[in-house]
Amino acid sequence: MNYQHIIVPVDGSEISLAAARQAAHIAKAFGSKLTAISLVAVDPFSGVDFYYISPVVKDYFVEARANAEKTLAKVKALCAEEGIDAETQIIQGEISSDGILKAVEGLGSDLIVIGSHGRKGFQKLILGSFAQDVLNSTKIQVLVVKE
DSSP: OOOSEEEEEOOSSHHHHHHHHHHHHHHHHHTOEEEEEEEEEOOTTTTOHHHHHOHHHHHHHHHHHHHHHHHHHHHHHHHHHTTOOOEEEEEEEOSSHHHHHHHHHHHTOSEEEEEOOOOOHHHHHHHOOHHHHHHHHOSSEEEEEOO
8 A cells, every 4th residue: 555645643742753753654665745734723712702802812823733733843854854745734723533533534644643541541531532433533554653
């Protein structure tokens, strides 16, 4: 199997950076295009007066975008170490498997490389499993990186 376009969602965690490293190795081996994405929530307070009078809320969204840019710069650097020129995108919208799948569809990717924290039991119930949601919702290949 030859992968044309690999997508790797990253959130700044060590496991997502490990997934990015794995995606870079695969992209190098197959000569694939690689895009790293970071999801940032759309501002739920736009158009609401509270938003404009609350610098805390506004600062949160500014900081979230800055963190996404910082994470994507790290991914671009680690890919460059592998000789891969990765593209990066900040995807504004839902921070969910749906946000990832919309990006996959828009980019025409044929492989998702995603990190998994391996949560079990109560943690999984409360925090959910992003990787599991992606696996259950897509028909394209998914590689789950555990460490």
